[in-house]
Amino acid sequence: MSIKRLIGTVFWDLRLQVKYQILTVAAVVTILYTMIFKLLVRDEFDEILVLLIFTDPVMLGFIFIGALVLFEKGSHTLDALVVTPLRISEYLFSKVISLGLIATVCALVIAIAGHGLRFNYFLFIYGVFITSAIVTLLGFAGVSRMRNFNQYFIIIPQFLAPLALPLLNFFQLTDSWLLYILPTQATLNLLWASFHPISTSDMVYSLIYLPVWLLLSYNYAAYSFRRHIMVSSKL
């Protein structure tokens, strides 16, 4: 992997995201969320704040990566990228970093607007960025086998529903350890922990478990790239 090439690609990815209006959508949604929170929620109500921040990187990241890859498929630029010195790892990292940056900035804006400047930035950014990365990579794996938006929209719920399940624990509708298998349980823990203290065991679990999922998602995305973006003979 070449760091120089990676930085260059992140720059170009951000530029493309501006051209494809992805930055605009992210900004509009962020303003909307901030306004919803400001208008509807009077008292300090951090559960709702966490819910909004949680849906922002998760939901939007999934749609953004889908759109970006389908645009690339549509104009056949992926074929052109595959035959440059660009590595699959650099391609994926670049998507993760550029979309992660957008997700983190949006989440920070919502958090600061809703909660003020006093919260744990490290835990917050750790949670948001890694979650966004996982979603981007899983989204890439999903979209790599799709041809168009219609097909992609059909699979979005299949990916998102399981990721949203830990919200049941978060809103104390359930108290299931099973949901701790899902990475988003760790995300919700960390988001909450950046505003209010949580137990040490929850903290250790969250800090360790999220990167484990990041690694798994990365490998799955890289596998999908080789399997679905490149054509292989049946011989």
Added chain:
Amino acid sequence: MIQADNLTFQYPGSHVQAARNLNFRIEPGEIFGFLGPSGAGKSTTQKILIGLLKGYTGKISIMGKSLEDWDPDFYNHVGIGFELPNHYLKLTAMENLRFFGSFYSRKKDYLGLLEKVGLLQDANKIVENFSKSMKVRLNFIRALLHDPEILFLDEPTTGLDPVNSRKIKDIILDQKAIGKTIFVTTHNMHDADELCDRISFIVDGELMITETPKQLKLDHGKHKVKVEYADGGQLIKVKEFPLKDIGKDQKFMDILKTREVISIHSQEASLDEVFIKVTGKNLL
């Protein structure tokens, strides 16, 4: 420079082999052409050679190294022109070049390349609004961006008017002159004839013959002489004679001596005649 031995490929979900037991060898500094009708397997072969299609059988060696042993650094040495233009439509021509250029460390001359194909004035226009010909030309110069040793060009002149087609062919010949090795596919026999040192005829995934264009025409074409003459009065007649031993051809000599000859043309065989003769198929 490039060698393929018993190269065979079948697309997933297809029940015919798109490339069947291909054997060829391309020497350094040579322009080597694949000439064949639509669906013959030209693009498929190019995509295999550039590592885009995996899972072929047989052996491919490029620059002395098996294709399977190459890492992505391979692409520092080869430039690829795709059959269908593939650009980032929301970026300008210049941005597209700079984006793809950012993957290579060699120094690039974007403006010089744009100028060569007549796109300098359009450098800062969004590619989405480009005409087909403009996209094709932009695609072509992208292959030259990093000054690669080997060029793979899939139908480089398709969709171009004669003037632009001329420009592209001149650049290809310039590249050969500075020592580049070039693989080119086409179903245009004039291009093949003009550009290629050697040509392979490909039909239904199989190579029928590999030769220099000149030798092909010598071996398989009939050279003829076409005579137009006035046969008394107003009547103009046209007759064809084989060029071989024409001086001993009594009928031909009679015409020369006794009739009023209007024109005599010697006719070279064209590559598409040769193609039909060798493969039994039409080029189009």
